[in-house]
Amino acid sequence: MPPQDIISKLKESGIKGRSGSAFPTGLKWESVKKAKSSKKYLICNATEGEPELFKDDYILKNHAKEVIEGMRIALKTIGNAEGYIYINKEYFKKYGTKLKKLIKKLPISIVIANEEYGKYIIGEETSIIEAIEGKRAEPRQKPPLPTEKGLFNCPTLVNNVETLYYVSQINENRYQNKRFFCISGKARNKGVFELPENWTIRKVLKETGNWPVSFVQVGGGAEGEIMLPKELDRPIRYMASIIVFDKKTNPYLLMKKWADFLMKGNCDKCVPCREGLYRLSEMIKKKKLEKEVLDDLFLIMEETSFCPLGRGASIPFKSLISKVLK
Amino acid sequence: MKKVTIQINKKKIVVDEGRSILDIARENKIEIPSLCFHPDLEAKAGCRLCLIEIKGKNRLLTACSIKAEQGMEILTSSPKIERARKINLELIFAQHREECDDCIWKDKCRLLNLAKKYKLNLNRFEDRKKKFPWYQFGPSVVFDSSKCMDCRNCVEACHKQGADFLELREQDSFFEVFPTKDPKKDCIYCGQCLTHCPVGAFEAVGEYEDIEKPFQDKDKTIVVQFAPAIRTSIGEEFNMKPGEVVTDKLVAAIKKLGADKVFDVSVGADFTTMEEAKELLEKIKKGKGVCLSSCCPAWVKFLEFKYPEFIPHIATTRSPHIILGALIKTYWAKNQGIDPRKIKVISIMPCTAKKYEVIRDELEVFGMEPVDYVLTTRELARLLKKRNIDLKKVKPEPADNPLGAPSGAGVIYGASGGVAESALRTAYYLLTGKNLKNVDLKDVRGMEGIKKAEINMEGFKARIAVVTGTGNAEKILKELKKNPKAYNALEVMACPGGCIGGGGQPLPSTPEIRKQRAEALYKIDARKKLRLAHENPILKKVYKEFLKDEKTIHRICHTSYKKKTREVKI
Numbered sequence: 027m028p029p030q031d032i033i034s035k036l037k038e039s040g041i042k043g044r045s046g047s048a049f050p051t052g053l054k055w056e057s058v059k060k061a062k063s064s065k066k067y068l069i070c071n072a073t074e075g076e077p078e079l080f081k082d083d084y085i086l087k088n089h090a091k092e093v094i095e096g097m098r099i100a101l102k103t104i105g106n107a108e109g110y111i112y113i114n115k116e117y118f119k120k121y122g123t124k125l126k127k128l129i130k131k132l133p134i135s136i137v138i139a140n141e142e143y144g145k146y147i148i149g150e151e152t153s154i155i156e157a158i159e160g161k162r163a164e165p166r167q168k169p170p171l172p173t174e175k176g177l178f179n180c181p182t183l184v185n186n187v188e189t190l191y192y193v194s195q196i197n198e199n200r201y202q203n204k205r206f207f208c209i210s211g212k213a214r215n216k217g218v219f220e221l222p223e224n225w226t227i228r229k230v231l232k233e234t235g236n237w238p239v240s241f242v243q244v245g246g247g248a249e250g251e252i253m254l255p256k257e258l259d260r261p262i263r264y265m266a267s268i269i270v271f272d273k274k275t276n277p278y279l280l281m282k283k284w285a286d287f288l289m290k291g292n293c294d295k296c297v298p299c300r301e302g303l304y305r306l307s308e309m310i311k312k313k314k315l316e317k318e319v320l321d322d323l324f325l326i327m328e329e330t331s332f333c334p335l336g337r338g339a340s341i342p343f344k345s346l347i348s349k350v351l352k
Numbered sequence: 353m354k355k356v357t358i359q360i361n362k363k364k365i366v367v368d369e370g371r372s373i374l375d376i377a378r379e380n381k382i383e384i385p386s387l388c389f390h391p392d393l394e395a396k397a398g399c400r401l402c403l404i405e406i407k408g409k410n411r412l413l414t415a416c417s418i419k420a421e422q423g424m425e426i427l428t429s430s431p432k433i434e435r436a437r438k439i440n441l442e443l444i445f446a447q448h449r450e451e452c453d454d455c456i457w458k459d460k461c462r463l464l465n466l467a468k469k470y471k472l473n474l475n476r477f478e479d480r481k482k483k484f485p486w487y488q489f490g491p492s493v494v495f496d497s498s499k500c501m502d503c504r505n506c507v508e509a510c511h512k513q514g515a516d517f518l519e520l521r522e523q524d525s526f527f528e529v530f531p532t533k534d535p536k537k538d539c540i541y542c543g544q545c546l547t548h549c550p551v552g553a554f555e556a557v558g559e560y561e562d563i564e565k566p567f568q569d570k571d572k573t574i575v576v577q578f579a580p581a582i583r584t585s586i587g588e589e590f591n592m593k594p595g596e597v598v599t600d601k602l603v604a605a606i607k608k609l610g611a612d613k614v615f616d617v618s619v620g621a622d623f624t625t626m627e628e629a630k631e632l633l634e635k636i637k638k639g640k641g642v643c644l645s646s647c648c649p650a651w652v653k654f655l656e657f658k659y660p661e662f663i664p665h666i667a668t669t670r671s672p673h674i675i676l677g678a679l680i681k682t683y684w685a686k687n688q689g690i691d692p693r694k695i696k697v698i699s700i701m702p703c704t705a706k707k708y709e710v711i712r713d714e715l716e717v718f719g720m721e722p723v724d725y726v727l728t729t730r731e732l733a734r735l736l737k738k739r740n741i742d743l744k745k746v747k748p749e750p751a752d753n754p755l756g757a758p759s760g761a762g763v764i765y766g767a768s769g770g771v772a773e774s775a776l777r778t779a780y781y782l783l784t785g786k787n788l789k790n791v792d793l794k795d796v797r798g799m800e801g802i803k804k805a806e807i808n809m810e811g812f813k814a815r816i817a818v819v820t821g822t823g824n825a826e827k828i829l830k831e832l833k834k835n836p837k838a839y840n841a842l843e844v845m846a847c848p849g850g851c852i853g854g855g856g857q858p859l860p861s862t863p864e865i866r867k868q869r870a871e872a873l874y875k876i877d878a879r880k881k882l883r884l885a886h887e888n889p890i891l892k893k894v895y896k897e898f899l900k901d902e903k904t905i906h907r908i909c910h911t912s913y914k915k916k917t918r919e920v921k922i
Contacts, residue, residue, distance in 0.1 A: 142522070162520070167397060167417045289525040294502060297400045300526070301443035305477060319476075322439045329412045330400040330436050337411070 032103050032197055033059065039196050044205065045071055045149075045186035046246065046265040047334065051193070054183060057173040058104045061181035065108070068100045069158070069177065069184045072113040073139050073149035077247030077287055079267045081206040082187040084218035086121045089191050094128040096190030099197050101133065104183055109134035112154045115141060139163075146248060146291025150335055151184040153293070164293045165333035207262075209236055211243070211269035227258040227268060236270060241350060243269040248287050249338040252345035277351050281310045284342050292335055298326040299336030306343060315347065356422040361429070367420050374402050374415035377428060384428050385437065385466050387444065387550045388503035389416040391862050392848060393512075398503050399550075400440045401466070403433045412436055438470045446477035448551050449484075449498040454560055455552040456730060456859060463551055487531050489517075489920050491557055491711055492541035492704040493855070499553040500529055506545035506554065513846065514823035515540050515654070517920075531922050538657050538918045540822060542650035542846040543704035543855015556704045556728050556856060563735045566698045566725040567610050573690055575680050576611040577673055577755075578602060578700040580618045581766030581851035582729050584872035585702065588858040588865070589733035590743040595868030597876060600748030603756075606700070606732070607749060608741050616751045617699065618758030620676030621765040621774065623894075625885035627669040627909045628771070629779035632841055636814070640665075641836045645771050647671040649709035650846035652913065654822045659829055660915035668910040672765060673699040673706070674715055676755060677722030678908045683898040684755060692718075698725045700732045702766070702854035705846070714911045728856025754890050760877030761885045767870035768820045768850030769796035769803060772843040776807050776814065778886045784810045791883050797874065799849050799867055802827065818843045820850060 030038075037052030058066060070093065074082040085093065101107045111125060111134060118138050125136060139148045143163035147153050152166035155177045176182025185193075188206055195201040205223040207230050210216050215235040227244060231237045242258070243250040245265045262268075271280075285307035294300045302323045309315050324340040331337045353368040360373070360382055367376050372395060377384045386402040389395055397417040404415045407425035412433060415426075427433070445467060452458060467474065484498035495506075495518075507529055510518040517539045520527045531539070546554035558565075567574060587596040603614045624647065635643045646652055646667040655662050670678075677697045685692040699706060703726075709715075710723040727735070736743060750756060761777055764770035773793045780788050795805035796816060801824040807814045817839045819825045825844040832838055847853040849866035852873070877883060885891065899905045 144527075167395075169419075286525070294527040295396065295504070296398050297440050297443050297501075300502065301447060301480070304480060304526075305443065305446075322435075326400070326436050326439045326443075329432070330403060330414075330440060332397060332400070 032099055032193070035196050035199075036193070039201050039203070041189070041192055041196065041201070043186060044188035044192075044266070045151075048264050051185070051189055054173060054185075055100070055103060057171075058181045058183040061174060063181050064106055065178070065180045066104050066106050067177040067180055067182040068097060068104065068107050068109040069151075069154055069182060070097055070109065070111045070187060070190055071149060071151065071154060071184055072111055072117055072187050073154070074114065074117070074187075075146045075149040075291065076249070076265070076267065077283075078210040078269050079208055079247060079265070080210075081208040081218050081266065083117060083120075084208075085187050085191050085206065086117060086125075090121060090124055091128055092191045092194040093187055094125070094132070094134070095197075096185075096193035097134060098132055099193055100183060100185065100190065104181070107133075110158055110177075111136045112139055112158065113137070114139045114148075144291045144293050146288065147293045147333075147335055150333055152333070154184065155182060164295055165335070205266050207234075208267045209234055209270065210247075210267070212272040212275075213268075213270040223266075224261050226260055227253070227262060228255075230262075231258070231268065231270075239270045240272045240275065242271065243342060245341075248284055248291070249335070249341050251341050252349055254349050277346055278310055278313055281343055281346060282307070285310055288339050292339075296330075296332035296336060299331045299339060302327040302336075303339060315351075320347070356420055358420050358422075358424040358426065360426045369421065370419045372416055373404060373418045373420060373426060376420060377415060382428055384415050385462070386416060387462055387466075387501070388505065390505055390548050390550070393505055393508050393548060396504060399444060399501070401437055401444075403437050404428050405430055405433060434470075438472065441466055441470055442472055442476050444501050445472060445474055447480045448501050449479050449482050449496075451496075451499070456546070456555050456559060457552045460859065461552070487922060488557060489531065489539040490541055490708050492707045493539065493543055493546060493554055494557055494559075495529075495531065495545070495554050497529065497553065499551055501551050501553075502526075502528070503550060504529065505548040505550065509544040509548040512821060512823045513540060513542060513544060513654075514658070514826045518545060531920065533922060535918045538653075538916075539920045540650040540654045540657070540846060541705035541708045541855075542822070544847060546704065546855050547847075547853070547857070547859065547861040556731065557707060559728065559731055560734045563727060563731045563738075566696065566727065567735075569696050572694050572696040573613070574611045574696050574698065575613045575615065576606045576698045576700060577615040577617045577620070577676055577680070578606070579673060579702055579766065579851065580621060580763050580770070580873065581702040581854060581857070581869070582700055582732075583763075583876070584766070584869045585852060585857050586729050586733055587743065589730070589737075592744060593868070594865040595872035597872050598743060599876075600750055601743055601746050603751045604746040604749035605736050605741050605743050608746065609735065609739065611698075613752045615676060615680065615755040616758050616762075617673045617676055618762030618765065619755045619888070619890060620672035620674075620679070621762035622759050622885035622888045622891045623675045623679070623909060624669055624672045624765075624771075625761055625774040625778050626891060627905070628667050629775045629782055631667045631669060632775060632779050633782055636812070636840055642832055642839050643667055643841045645841070645843040647765070647771055648705070648845045649703070650705040651822055651825065651844040653705065653708065653916070654825070654846070656913055656916040657918070662829065662832075663913045663915065666913055668912060670715065670909055670911050671709065672762070673701065674709070674722045674911075675909050678717040679755065679894065679898075681717060681720050681722060682908065683894055692720060696724045697722065698727060699723045700729065701726050702729050702851045702857045703847075704728065704855035706856070712911075714913075717907060729854075730856060730858060733858065754893070757888070757890060759885050759888045760880035760883040762888070763876045763880075764873050766851045766873050767797070768845050769793075769798070769818045769843065770850060770873070772796050772816055772818050772841060774885055775841070776816070777884050779814075780807075780809055781884065781886055783812075787884060792878075796843075797870075799863060799870070801848075814840045816841045816843070820845050820848050820853075822846050
C-alpha cells in the first residue's frame with residue numbers, strides 16, 4: 027500500500043480546527059493545496075485572545091517543536107508557500123527565541139500582533155491577514171475565503187497552534203483524537219489537560235477533579251456559552267475552554283466583564299457589534315435589562331454583524347440571562 | 353465579462369459576474385436603503401442597512417459587499433430584514449446628534465427619510481455622542497464629532513488625498529475619528545471628508561450660520577463673482593438635474609440678494625490662462641522643468657506642506673477669482689470712480705479651500721484683499737432658499753459688463769483638465785502665432801484620476817499630466833523626482849472630477865453626477881464662438897489699458913509660495 031498522503035490522513039482523523047470555528051482541517055488544507063497560484067501562505071494563529079484561555083500558551087511551552095513540524099508539513103503540502111506565526115506580544119516574549127531556533131531555515135517569519143487594534147479582533151483570521159499586510163487589523167469581507175484569496179491575495183491556510191500540533195501527530199500516525207482542555211475560573215484544579223475529544227464536558231470536569239460546578243462557560247471567556255450542570259452531557263463542539271463559576275458569582279459583574287472586554291476588543295467597524303454591545307453594556311451597568319431591547323440587540327448582533335466576533339458576541343449574555351438570571 | 357443570471361425579489365436579471373448586488377439593484381430601480389456606501393470608496397459594509405437575504409445562506413448579508421454569482425436568489429425585503437434594518441437604524445440614530453435645521457443634508461437626509469419610513473422611535477436610546485466635541489480645520493472645514501456615525505468614509509477620503517489628517521484613535525473602548533495630532537500631517541481643506549460623509553458631520557466654516565453676513569454691509573458696493581463650476585451644479589439644490597446650465601438665472605438670483613454687480617470668475621480664468629500659458633512657455637524655453645498648476649488652493653497647500661521641494665515649480669499665476677477680485681478693486685473701481693475700499697467682493701465657490709486661499713497674505717493688492725468673502729455653492733443655495741428665491745423660476749439675466757463675458761476656455765476651468773486645455777490652447781497661439789485647428793483636447797477630459805497627453809506644438813511635443821486627487825498627484829510627483837523632465841505641465845485638482853466635485857458643491861457628489869456637471873461645462877464651451885482666452889475682448893482691453901507692464905501684471909496676476917508647517921490647531 028502506498029503511503030497515505032497527509033490530506034487523506036487529516037480527513038480520516040476527522041480533526042477540526044481548534045481555534046473555535048471547528049472547520050474540518052482536511053478540507054481547508056485541500057482547498058489551499060488545490061488552489062492554483064505561484065505563491066501561497068500559511069499562517070499559524072498564536073494570538074489566543076479569549077480571556078482565561080491558555081492552552082496555546084501550554085502547547086507553545088511544551089510542544090513548540092511539534093507545532094513547527096506541523097507548519098513544515100503544511101508548507102510542503104500546499105506548495106510554493108511561505109509561513110507566518112502571528113503571535114501575541116506576551117507569547118512572543120516567552121517563546122519567540124525558542125520558536126526562532128526551531129524554525130531554522132524554514133521559510134517562516136514571526137509577526138507580533140498589534141494589540142492596539144483590539145485584543146480580540148486581532149485573532150480573527152481575516153484580520154490577521156490584513157495586519158500582516160501592514161493594514162489595520164479589521165475583518166475582511168468573505169467571500170472570497172482566505173483559502174482562495176488570502177494574504178496578499180494568495181491562497182492562504184490559517185491554522186491554530188493546537189491544530190498544527192496535532193498535524194504532526196496525525197502525520198506520524200499517533201493521533202489519538204485528543205484535544206487540550208483549558209479549565210479555569212473557580213475550578214479547584216485549574217490547568218490544561220490533554221484528553222479525548224469525545225469526552226462529555228461532565229466527564230472532563232469529573233476526571234480532572236473539578237466536579238461539581240454551579241455553572242460553566244464553555245467555548246471561551248468572551249464568547250463562550252453559559253451552561254448548567256444538566257447540560258453537560260455532551261462533548262465540546264468548538265473551543266475547548268471551560269470556565270467554572272460558583273454560587274457567589276455576581277452575574278452583572280460577569281456580564282460587565284464580558285461587555286468591557288468585547289467593546290475594547292472589537293474593531294468598531296459595524297453598527298450592530300459596536301453599538302449593540304454598547305447599548306447592552308449600558309443596560310448591564312444600570313442593572314435594567316429590558317427584554318424587548320435585548321431581543322432586538324441580540325437579533326441584529328447575530329444576524330447582521332460583519333464578522334464572527336460580532337455574530338457570536340450575544341452568546342454569553344443570552345445564555346447567562348436565560349439560564350442563570352432568569 | 354462573464355454574465356450570470358440572478359434573481360432579485362423573484363425578478364430574473366442577467367448581470368456581469370462579480371458586480372455588487374447594491375449596484376445591480378439600483379440600476380434596476382430596486383430600492384435598497386444604504387447609508388455608508390459611497391461609489392467613490394470601498395464598500396465598507398459598516399452601517400448594515402442594505403441588508404438582503406440570499407437563499408441558502410442562513411443569515412442576513414449586505415448588498416454593498418456581496419457580488420453577483422450565478423443562480424443567486426435574493427430578497428431585499430422580508431420581515432426579518434425590515435426588523436433588523438429598523439434596529440440598526442435606531443442604533444445609528446442614537447449615535448448621531450441631530451441638528452437637522454443646520455445640516456448640509458437638509459431636505460435630502462437619507463437617515464431622516466429612513467427614520468420616517470421605518471417609523472423609528474427616535475428616543476429609544478440616548479444619544480451616545482451628545483457630549484462629543486467639534487473641531488475646526490483652519491478657515492475651511494468644521495468636524496462635529498457628535499454627528500459622526502463611524503462609517504470612516506472621511507478617513508478613507510482623506511487617506512486617498514495623501515493627507516491622512518483624519519485618523520482612528522481609541523477612546524473609551526471605541527475607535528473614533530479624530531483629526532491627527534501629528535505635526536507632520538495637516539488638513540489641505542479640500543472638503544472631501546464632507547462630501548463623503550453620509551450624515552453631515554462635516555460642514556464648511558460658517559455653513560450656514562454666517563451666510564447672511566457678506567451681504568449685510570450696506571454702505572459698500574457688493575460685487576459677487578461666481579466660479580465656473582457653479583453654473584452646472586447649483587440647479588441641483590433647486591430640484592433641477594445635475595448638469596443643467598443656470599448661468600443667467602444664477603446672475604439674476606444673486607442680484608435679488610442685493611448684489612450691485614455680478615461678474616463671472618470664468619473671465620478671471622481667461623487671465624489665469626494667459627499668464628499660466630506664458631509661464632509654461634517660459635519654463636519650456638528655459639528648460640526649467642515641470643510647470644505645476646496653481647488654481648486649486650488645496651493642491652497648493654498640499655505642496656507647500658508635504659512637498660515643499662516642488663515650490664519653485666508651482667506656477668505663480670493666481671487663481672481666477674483672485675485675479676478677477678484684484679481687477680475689480682483696481683481696474684474696474686477706477687473706471688467706475690468707486691473707492692476700492694468701499695467695494696466688497698464675494699466669491700461663490702464650489703470649494704472649501706477657497707475660504708483658506710482668500711486669507712493668504714501673499715495675495716494682497718495695494719493693501720487690500722482681492723476677495724473679501726467666500727460662500728460655497730451650498731451656502732449660496734441656502735441663502736437663496738432662505739430668501740424664498742427659487743432659482744428655477746427667476747428670470748435669467750446676463751452677468752454684468754465688462755467682467756461678465758468669458759471665453760469657453762474660462763468655463764471649462766470647472767472640470768478636471770480644463771485649466772490645462774485652456775492654457776494649451778493659448779500657449780499654442782503664443783508659441784506659433786496661430787490658433788489650434790481643433791481646440792478640443794479630449795485626452796485631458798474625463799473623470800479618470802490620472803490622464804496623460806502629448807500635445808504637438810508645431811515640432812515640440814508638450815507632455816501633460818492631468819490629475820484629480822492629491823493622492824494621485826503624489827504618484828506623478830514621485831515620477832518627476834526620478835525624471836524631472838517626465839512632464840512639461842501637471843494640472844492637479846484636489847477634488848474628483850475637478851471643481852465640479854468640490855467640497856462646497858451640492859450633495860450628493862457621485863461619479864455619475866460629476867460627469868453630468870462636467871459634460872455640461874464642455875457643452876457651454878462647444879457652443880461658444882469665443883473659445884480661446886487670448887481672444888476675449890475684455891482681456892485684450894485690460895492688458896492694453898491696465899496690465900501694461902510686468903510690474904502691474906505681477907501685482908495683479910502673480911503670487912508666491914512658502915514652505916509650510918502645520919497650520920491646524922487642535
